[in-house]
Amino acid sequence: MNIDLEQVRNYFKNDRFATGNGIVIDSVAEDCVACGMELREEHRNAVGGVQGGAIFTLADFAFAVHCNLAMVCGEENRLTVGQSCSISFLKSTKGRRLTAISTCVSKGRSISVYRIRIEDDLGVQIAEMLANGFMTA
Numbered sequence: 001m002n003i004d005l006e007q008v009r010n011y012f013k014n015d016r017f018a019t020g021n022g023i024v025i026d027s028v029a030e031d032c033v034a035c036g037m038e039l040r041e042e043h044r045n046a047v048g049g050v051q052g053g054a055i056f057t058l059a060d061f062a063f064a065v066h067c068n069l070a071m072v073c074g075e076e077n078r079l080t081v082g083q084s085c086s087i088s089f090l091k092s093t094k095g096r097r098l099t100a101i102s103t104c105v106s107k108g109r110s111i112s113v114y115r116i117r118i119e120d121d122l123g124v125q126i127a128e129m130l131a132n133g134f135m136t137a
Contacts (some may be wrong), residue, residue, distance in 0.1 A: 001030050001073055008065065011072045018061040021054065025065055026099065033066040033102040039095070049092045050126075056087055059116040059129040062100035067112055067133040078135045080112060085131035095120030100129075110135045 008028050013019060021043070026034040035058060037043070043054040063082065070076035098120055105113040111134060118127040 003028050008072050023061050035062040036099045038097050055127050058100045059118055062102040062116050063114050063131040066102040080133040080135045083132040083134040087129040089127045093120040093126050095122045097121040
Protein backbone atom coordinates (compact mmCIF):
# COMPACT_ATOMS: atom_id res chain seq x y z
CA MET A 1 0.00 0.00 0.00
CA ASN A 2 1.30 3.45 -0.92
CA ILE A 3 0.76 5.57 2.20
CA ASP A 4 1.12 9.35 2.21
CA LEU A 5 1.13 10.68 5.78
CA GLU A 6 -0.01 14.15 4.72
CA GLN A 7 -2.91 12.68 2.71
CA VAL A 8 -4.03 10.71 5.78
CA ARG A 9 -3.69 13.76 8.04
CA ASN A 10 -5.65 15.86 5.53
CA TYR A 11 -8.50 13.33 5.44
CA PHE A 12 -8.79 13.06 9.22
CA LYS A 13 -8.50 16.81 9.90
CA ASN A 14 -12.30 16.77 9.59
CA ASP A 15 -12.56 14.71 12.78
CA ARG A 16 -13.24 17.83 14.78
CA PHE A 17 -13.66 16.09 18.14
CA ALA A 18 -10.23 14.47 17.93
CA THR A 19 -8.45 17.50 16.50
CA GLY A 20 -10.23 19.80 18.95
CA ASN A 21 -8.76 17.70 21.74
CA GLY A 22 -5.27 18.14 20.33
CA ILE A 23 -4.87 14.66 18.85
CA VAL A 24 -2.43 14.35 15.96
CA ILE A 25 -1.44 11.50 13.66
CA ASP A 26 2.22 10.80 14.40
CA SER A 27 2.89 7.98 11.93
CA VAL A 28 1.08 5.57 9.63
CA ALA A 29 2.11 2.25 8.17
CA GLU A 30 0.08 -0.69 6.97
CA ASP A 31 0.83 -2.64 10.14
CA CYS A 32 0.92 0.17 12.73
CA VAL A 33 -0.61 3.60 13.32
CA ALA A 34 0.48 5.97 16.09
CA CYS A 35 -1.48 9.01 17.26
CA GLY A 36 -0.51 11.35 20.06
CA MET A 37 -1.92 13.98 22.36
CA GLU A 38 -0.15 16.58 24.48
CA LEU A 39 -1.94 16.64 27.83
CA ARG A 40 -3.65 19.93 28.65
CA GLU A 41 -5.66 21.13 31.63
CA GLU A 42 -8.95 20.33 29.87
CA HIS A 43 -7.90 16.66 29.72
CA ARG A 44 -7.87 16.48 33.54
CA ASN A 45 -10.65 15.17 35.77
CA ALA A 46 -11.74 16.55 39.15
CA VAL A 47 -8.84 14.92 41.02
CA GLY A 48 -6.19 15.98 38.49
CA GLY A 49 -5.78 12.71 36.61
CA VAL A 50 -6.29 12.30 32.88
CA GLN A 51 -10.00 11.88 32.22
CA GLY A 52 -10.86 8.40 30.90
CA GLY A 53 -12.80 9.90 28.01
CA ALA A 54 -9.67 11.71 26.79
CA ILE A 55 -7.73 8.43 26.80
CA PHE A 56 -10.61 6.64 25.07
CA THR A 57 -10.87 9.37 22.40
CA LEU A 58 -7.16 9.04 21.61
CA ALA A 59 -7.42 5.24 21.32
CA ASP A 60 -10.62 5.42 19.26
CA PHE A 61 -9.04 7.90 16.84
CA ALA A 62 -5.96 5.68 16.32
CA PHE A 63 -8.36 2.78 15.63
CA ALA A 64 -10.38 4.87 13.14
CA VAL A 65 -7.25 5.94 11.26
CA HIS A 66 -5.86 2.42 11.13
CA CYS A 67 -8.99 0.55 10.08
CA ASN A 68 -9.71 3.12 7.32
CA LEU A 69 -6.16 3.51 6.05
CA ALA A 70 -6.75 1.46 2.87
CA MET A 71 -9.86 3.52 2.07
CA VAL A 72 -8.06 6.84 2.59
CA CYS A 73 -5.19 5.64 0.37
CA GLY A 74 -7.62 4.64 -2.39
CA GLU A 75 -7.17 0.88 -2.11
CA GLU A 76 -10.59 0.18 -0.61
CA ASN A 77 -13.93 1.85 -1.25
CA ARG A 78 -15.74 0.90 1.94
CA LEU A 79 -15.73 2.73 5.25
CA THR A 80 -15.06 0.81 8.47
CA VAL A 81 -17.01 1.90 11.54
CA GLY A 82 -16.60 0.90 15.15
CA GLN A 83 -18.75 -2.07 16.11
CA SER A 84 -17.64 -2.59 19.69
CA CYS A 85 -14.65 -2.02 21.91
CA SER A 86 -13.39 -2.49 25.42
CA ILE A 87 -10.75 -0.48 27.17
CA SER A 88 -8.79 -1.29 30.29
CA PHE A 89 -7.27 1.60 32.21
CA LEU A 90 -4.06 0.28 33.77
CA LYS A 91 -2.22 3.19 35.38
CA SER A 92 -2.42 6.92 35.78
CA THR A 93 0.18 8.95 33.96
CA LYS A 94 2.85 11.24 35.27
CA GLY A 95 3.83 12.10 31.71
CA ARG A 96 2.94 15.07 29.55
CA ARG A 97 1.99 13.26 26.34
CA LEU A 98 0.05 10.12 25.47
CA THR A 99 0.53 7.97 22.39
CA ALA A 100 -1.89 5.36 21.06
CA ILE A 101 -0.33 2.63 18.94
CA SER A 102 -2.74 0.54 16.86
CA THR A 103 -1.97 -2.91 15.48
CA CYS A 104 -4.30 -5.16 13.52
CA VAL A 105 -5.12 -8.47 15.17
CA SER A 106 -7.42 -9.78 12.43
CA LYS A 107 -8.97 -8.43 9.24
CA GLY A 108 -11.71 -10.33 7.43
CA ARG A 109 -14.10 -9.38 4.62
CA SER A 110 -16.31 -7.29 6.89
CA ILE A 111 -15.06 -7.63 10.50
CA SER A 112 -11.69 -6.48 11.81
CA VAL A 113 -10.07 -6.44 15.24
CA TYR A 114 -7.43 -3.97 16.41
CA ARG A 115 -5.39 -3.71 19.61
CA ILE A 116 -4.52 -0.19 20.71
CA ARG A 117 -1.83 0.34 23.34
CA ILE A 118 -1.84 3.73 25.07
CA GLU A 119 1.42 4.79 26.69
CA ASP A 120 2.86 8.00 28.06
CA ASP A 121 6.07 9.79 27.15
CA LEU A 122 7.76 8.07 30.10
CA GLY A 123 7.22 4.66 28.47
CA VAL A 124 4.48 3.55 30.89
CA GLN A 125 1.50 1.67 29.48
CA ILE A 126 -1.59 3.61 30.60
CA ALA A 127 -4.39 1.65 28.93
CA GLU A 128 -5.21 -0.95 26.30
CA MET A 129 -8.21 -1.09 23.99
CA LEU A 130 -9.50 -3.94 21.86
CA ALA A 131 -11.71 -2.62 19.07
CA ASN A 132 -13.88 -4.37 16.49
CA GLY A 133 -14.64 -2.71 13.20
CA PHE A 134 -17.38 -3.41 10.66
CA MET A 135 -16.81 -2.59 7.01
CA THR A 136 -19.91 -0.98 5.51
CA ALA A 137 -21.36 -2.00 2.14
